[in-house]
Amino acid sequence: MGSKRSTDFFCLASAFNVVLMLSVALVVSVLVLRSLPIIHRDGVYPLVTSVWNPTREEYGFLFALGGTLVTASLALLISLALSVGSAVAYAEFIPQKLRPAVKNFMDLAASIPSVVYGLWGLRVLSPFLRSYLMEPLSALGLSGVLGVPSPAGTSFLSASVLLAIMVTPFASSIIRERLLAVPMHVREALYSLGLTKPEVILLELRYIRRSVLTAMAIAFSRAVGETAAVAMVVGNTINPNFFRVFSPGYTISSLIADQYPNAEAYYYMVPALFYAALAMFAVGFAVNVLLLRYGERR
């Protein structure tokens, strides 16, 4: 077996791995331990009810769990279109000379702090979506299904669109790199059969679908956990009808950010917020596992 240096490297790498796994275990155990009081008192009740009444020590956070799932899923769908579209545009239509500029711009977009996205979302995106999407559709009578827009336009929908814009640079770069890595001889084979460019692109996307799913899993995790920007545009209102995406509401992370400062004043609010965090972690983890499993299966 290898030299002393390679054994050293092996030990070091293993040590890092152990540290990484321990820290994940530590985070999860803190979440569990801190939420034990309310789990002990209410069981799964907080997960399935939407009554949030701290003065009576009632903490059902289904409205926020639903809000998180709705905004993250909607963001995932929008971002799927945006990131696949931009990756295809980059790999197939943008001339070689312009690529570095476009790539730098995308990387720059990924490095904008989320609070900046939040400000832009609050002052530009939400009012824009309100005036040009939510109001017209509500006028068509859809407000019964999709909810009534708030005056500022803060809503689940605004949060979803903002999240989609935020996660697209990451998701898109994964898809883009894989698309560029499709071997030239495979592309030549496809074109030599008389396929047109759109047909070849669709087959290439099928060829790299595992990476697309990975990109979406990462996008979903980020969307579920994103706090600052979402807290600024989602409206922070207790709204059990989280499928009414035009209306404002809460996500778990915005609920925690919004409520934690006063949580110490109550007996069970801190455990309730930890419980909510645990639920969010579980959802994000489950979706990730599902997406990655699905990618591996075929």
Next chain:
Amino acid sequence: MGIAVHVEDLWVSIGGRDILKGVNLKVPRNVVFAVMGPSGSGKSTLLRSINRILDLYEGVSVRGNVVVEGVDVYDSRTDPSMVRRLVGMVFQIPNPIPNLSIYDNVALGPKINKLVKSRRELDELVRWALEKAYLWEEVKDRLEQPASKLSGGQQQRLCIARALAMRPRVLMLDEPTSNLDTVATSEIEGLIVELKRDVTVLLVTHNPFQASRVADYVAFMYDGQIVEVGPTGQVFTRPAHKLTEKYITGRFG
């Protein structure tokens, strides 16, 4: 006997460098026509300009005429994918689509280009193409397996079947045996000779002996130009050009 491929004063440059410098070529129908020459002489570029696969690369400029079975390849009204349906191509590296099954590799082209009306017709076409490529007996029981499981020689025959399934008029092979062992090479060579009954075969090779074994006509290419063309026997026994003689006697290349 008509002309399948007619190349007239073809100039191709890539990234500002001239690769083809006024190539003229007439390929008769239903023969094996070999273009031989050393590496870098422009043989592959010549093939890639005939079916416009060259369009996939950046910085390419083409001047001159190519006519395939009456179709003016570089006419602005000509759809490149139509040209590619007319001209099948087999590449130097066997390149089955890695995530597709053996069956799907052959069926892909006919399916997307809607050459068949029913699943039964498609099955028959796939079988026909695999039989033509002498692969059917070896794969008929495992058509659903990934193409990447096949050996190199089998993969190359699969690529030939894939090209044939499009029912092309011309089949171009770009050094199809350069990545194969001697057994697989002689199988492919035998196949090439058989194929000329159905299609015109245009073969590029850097191996003059391969050209002499399979071709009816040969062209010798050097530095972006055709040095000499003629019936194989004539070129190999009485080369008109000193350079050709040096090449076929193995003194360079």
